[in-house]
Amino acid sequence: MDYKVYIPSKGRAGKVTTHNLFLDSVIVCPKNEVSEYKKYHKNVLGVDMKVKGITQTRNWILNNVDDEWHVQVDDDAIGFYKHETGKTNHFIDKDKIHNIVNNQFHTADGWGLKAWGLALAGDYKFYREYQPFSTQKMVGANILGIIKNPIRFDERLKVKEDYDYSMQHIAKYGGILRFMKYGIDVIHLTNAGGCVSYRTKDVEMNAYDTLKKKWGSKIVILTNNKNFLRLKSPRKGI
Secondary structure (H helix, E strand, O other): OOOEEEEEOOOOOOOOOHHHHOOOOEEEEEHHHHHHHOOOOOOEEEEOOOOOHHHHHHHHHHHHOOOOEEEEEOOOEEEEEEEEOOEEEEEOOHHHHHHHHHHHHHHHHHOOOOEEEEEOOOOHHHOOOOOOEEOOOOOOOOEEEEEOOOOOOOOOOOOOHHHHHHHHHHHHHOOOEEEEEEEEEEOHHHOOOHHHHOOOHHHHHHHHHHHHHHHOOOOEEEOOOOOOEEEOOOOOOO
């Protein structure tokens, strides 16, 4: 394959589902959990114990792998989906998923962009046929394709690190590619372990405050119900 798949995980040995969707993948977990994860997975990388939380783990991967192209994907994915002809089709075929991921890398690389992601909403009603992709919107880290570059995640952020990472790419490279037609199904909101163990309302609001101070209130917008952040790129484009 032209790319590698890395699956950050913590406290979920025996519960990881994402590896079932890819031809090959590597689990990335704390060093003290490696032996437990190896009961279920062949390829396991142990992260230094000083590395805390998903944001530092993402940077550890960026700093310790040599792949020109790699994917970071949540450990609790159960399938992919495609919006087409008025409906959403779900699938788990590894070869099909490989072709999608490979094509996204080639597209992003051809456009001079250094990262890509997929749709954020699995409901077809949120899909617009006339906008199959965007370059000026936030890309979620549930699946994130990265072409080797110097940008790193802001470690002040325990959550919402993908919002900042997206803005960094827009600022440095003029965009970050999001493919609206495809998406990935994850179950992390109901799955114990991982970020769920520390994601609270206070942690979310602290992340919002950090993002607002860094990028400004015209770019980082808290919606009326105060449960959802929106990024408004200062650049013109889709």
